[in-house]
Amino acid sequence: MQNYLEGLNDQQRIAVEHVDGPIMIIAGAGSGKTKVLTTRIAHLMKNGVDAFNILALTFTNKAAAEMKERVEKALGNTEARNLYIGTFHSVFARILRGEATKLGYPHNFTIYDTDDAKSVIKGIVNEMNLDDKHYKPSYIYNRISAAKNSLIEPAMYKTDSIIQQEDARSNRPVMGDIYEAYAKRCFKNGAMDFDDLLLKMYSLLTHHPESLAKFQGRFQYILIDEYQDTNLAQYAIIKMLGARHENICVVGDDAQSIYSFRGATVQNILQFQDDYEDVKVVKLEQNYRSTQTILNIANNVIGNNKNQIPKELWTSNKEGEKIVLARTMTDNDEGRFVADAIKEQQMRNHYANKDFALLYRTNAQSRSFEESLRRMNIPYKLVGGTSFYQRKEIKDYLAYLRVIVNSQDEENVKRIINYPARGIGKTSQEKILIRANELNKTFWEVIEDSELSGLRSAQIDGFVTMIKSFRTMLEKQNAYDVAFAVGKHTGLVQELYNDKSVEGLARYENVQELLNSIKEFTETPDEEGEILDKSLGSYLQQITLLTDADQNNDMDADVVKLMTIHSAKGLEYPCVFVVGLEENLFPSAMSMYDRADLEEERRLFYVAITRAKERLWVTYANSRYRFGSLVQNDPSRFIEEIPANYVDKTFTGASNRPTAGGFQGMMDQKFDKMPSLKKLADKLAAGTPPAHTPSPDFVASDAADMTVGMKIEHQKFGFGTILTLEGGANNRIAGIDFGAGHGVKKIMLNFAKLKIVS
DNA sequence: GAGCGATTAATTTTT
């Protein structure tokens, strides 16, 4: 009867069977978290809770779909379909679609992705006659995003003294005005950005008590996965939604918190016990995924972080193979090494392509691996990166659809009004804009009415008529037919078809694929009892919220996967390559000078390691191409945190062999040692002294031996004298005078590599 | 108003 409970360990079972009241599950990597969540939902339903009353928030839509499927299997019926389950963003988008008019938005509101948002910001910066070199759209976007994720609206932003000080210090005094204008513009456009989906959800619940009551009543049981990666807005919303029943179940692992750049704060999970009375706490500490070797390495690495909830992750799995640590000369060699290793493993241990994953810190690193895999005829798939929906041709096409659904959206109207070219150029558009601002009307309203615009133009009238005719079609025909007609009548498809270049062909195929996806969307049959919203508006809202992991529905295809570590969250593979373990890259150059940032990088490394079930490779290159020229990097500090007894070392490339090494090797070496004149000139111009070349016999000395007054050598800063020493055993910080070039620097002794000279 | 070539700026991570 209750056989779905079988196969759970004691802790998992406790987590599943605790039905009422708040519960926090601290789930270590690979500890069967998904299993607990799905079994818990099944258990709730088995005990009389209606699926309609359960809200589950996951990290990807794919995870949500999987969860539904597993609950269905556990229960043997189709009730799970009625679960409210998805990512924060997609669930709230769905709710807001129903409630939008209460907030003054059209129910068909457009969702802006990051690019759309930045382009709106750029327009505002230009209108305000500000320098967009200083007021960079990406900077402004991040700042606004951070504000929204902390539930700070423009009015509050402009009066908060700390924020104002920050903006004054960075010399961006009108930042608040830009935020205000941006929020206004989005509203006028009938558009929400990603962060608005949270912010507006919050204001719906705060300002509309009847909505609050409705959803509090509806969501009697709330489950949240990856709770360590929630931000303040998400926290506040959950707190409100759950206040009536307090049946909140959060699952997370502070050691895997890797989204602080998005406003996520581990505080949410650390404080959960203070937020509610009688919180049940369960720790899942048995790892079912990895070998002992891999787990030991992971534990050792994460042990270097100071801030964490104490836990002991253990496994009864076998010891497994040593991991391979490989150094190569260049990033291209790294690519070759990985491809070779994959081929070798396939021959020797009969692994399939899909058993391998390649994890890197930044998307830009994929190139060398793609090349080498292609050369070896190993099929692979990139997960994430520039996504399908960010491509120009797709955005253009979607812009038409968005305008048909919501013509308030000035951003998208401007995108298509002259694409394909129909003789409505920059000057006409500017005239329309000025007119719109004068009359306080939207861009569309002005072009719709030639009396208003004062611009009698056959081209503009033609454009308006065309869009209107599509809108009429929408009333009688399905989303696919309308989309198809758009491609035909605008000449979009024809234009791409005529382009016979390789890229042109790819673009044409992409558009075909888009049409296919719309067709699939319209044709998915309604399941019993479930009325799906098949409108074009609903389609458009969905696709903007697809996560990277969602976009490959053929994740199970037999191919090697390439992705960032962030995208790999929650996934597991028998064989994992973690590549590019170099200072400035991993840890990223942006994160090295702040303890909290550095610890997040380490957690990221921890996440990467714990994706591996059986075999793990960690690789790094001596030098790699960046912006077209070869740059040298030191091995990552994280490499030293891997205990040597679990490691097989491999070196490839000529530089290891003492003398011979072939012509190429010598060239590489020379190239490494001699920075080009241009680079040297750039450095001098930037006021940075040229990098110090470490002595040939450079060996890092034990930090414990260092005392004030000692002469030391640093790999980058050169020779210096220790002036001060502070901090305890694990956190000793030395003040070191490096002389004219670098001056006095604070160096953390447990990270820096210093050689004692005298 | 459109199209071409030349300059230059950019790389964390994502909903």
Add this chain to the structure above:
DNA sequence: TTAATCGCTC
């Protein structure tokens, strides 16, 4: 390296 922007010409 590549993508985006600028400025010039037709």
